[in-house]
Amino acid sequence: MALVVQKYGGSSVADGEKIMNVARRIARTSQDGNRVVTVVSAMGDTTDELLELAYNVSDSPSSRELDVLLSTGEIVSSTLLAMALKSLGEQSISLTGAQAGIRTDNSYSRARIMNIDPKRIIKELEKGNIVIVAGFQGINDDMDTTTLGRGGSDTTAVALAISLKAEKCEIYTDVQGVYTADPRIVSQAVKLDEIGYEEMLEMSTYGAKVMHPRAVELGQIYGVPILVASSFMDKPGTLIHGGISMEGRNKVTGIAHDLNVAKITILGVPDKPGIAAAIFERLAGAGISVDTIVQNASTENITDLTFTIAKSDLGPAMEIVKPLAAEIGARDFVSDSGVGKVSIIGTGIQNTPGFAAKMFTALSRESINIMLISTSEIRITCIIKEDRVKDAIRALHKAFELEQA
């Protein structure tokens, strides 16, 4: 009997009817002779609504209480799904993250899974139950509930697939798979049949919402293939795996974009050792992750330092930069929250000249100004004005002929 781990996202369990639809799909998988462990997200926008409730009663809610509160969203959907399965005549039980044996570190709201003890899950499977696990949560050494960060149910699912030695992890969502670009922006976007872990990791880190980057990373480390497919249709989806053929590799695989970006420039910074360390240490200390960093080549030992962060971190980042700029003797600082990122991704970019030139040419033809550029071995990212991001994606999709993917 094969063991299947499936995950259903929030939009797939948004109301009673959708939960029944998911229950029917799970029942079919079980009737096909599989043992099934399902991970669910909270219904629809529940997590956002719970967050709003918390901020209605407090400007800085206790992180411990906040994690317990947010974890309830997934508990609601998991219990309803177990009830729905029973109403279809299937044996089923829901488990919280703690009951499922998911142990994490202590960092509330962005906890990392330390280990999983799958005893209880295995016991329930042996009793013939379909096991429904509440995603996005675990328990720390003090038995307090922790959450894994927004979108963390994907990580729960992949981690469970690893721990239970499932053949693959299936992620069911409201789109048919991973596309060459966001199909809501580019009508010619093509669904990919497969994509490598590395490329998917860059895609999701640089804005593709379909999978959580940490889940892709886990899949890559343990070599667990991940299928991303629609929960509403019976279509093949996209398989994320490691064994991609070398053929046809010298091209761009996809375009990712991110609108949750802000840019900070510290002007007239003395060019001496320790300045960058001071700035980025303090930002890191506040849990703010910095992405693209650009420092001008200095003239007369004065330089400008620009970096990007998530737009949602701009407020707290400026609280840090303000006093710091004075401390380090910077002339001034400015911020811009009207920026976005567009990236081309493909293993073919590696060691192949011409991709950057083609990207910049396509953007310049649309009169799109590039503010910052960052690259990895398999990615080129341009920071541009937020209101030109859609034009940029369309121009790049065409320039790299992704409609023929």
Ligand code: ASP
């Ligand atoms: N419900 C959580 C969120 O909205 C976790 C998830 O959906 O994966 O971020």
Ligand code: MG
């Ligand atoms: Mg969600």
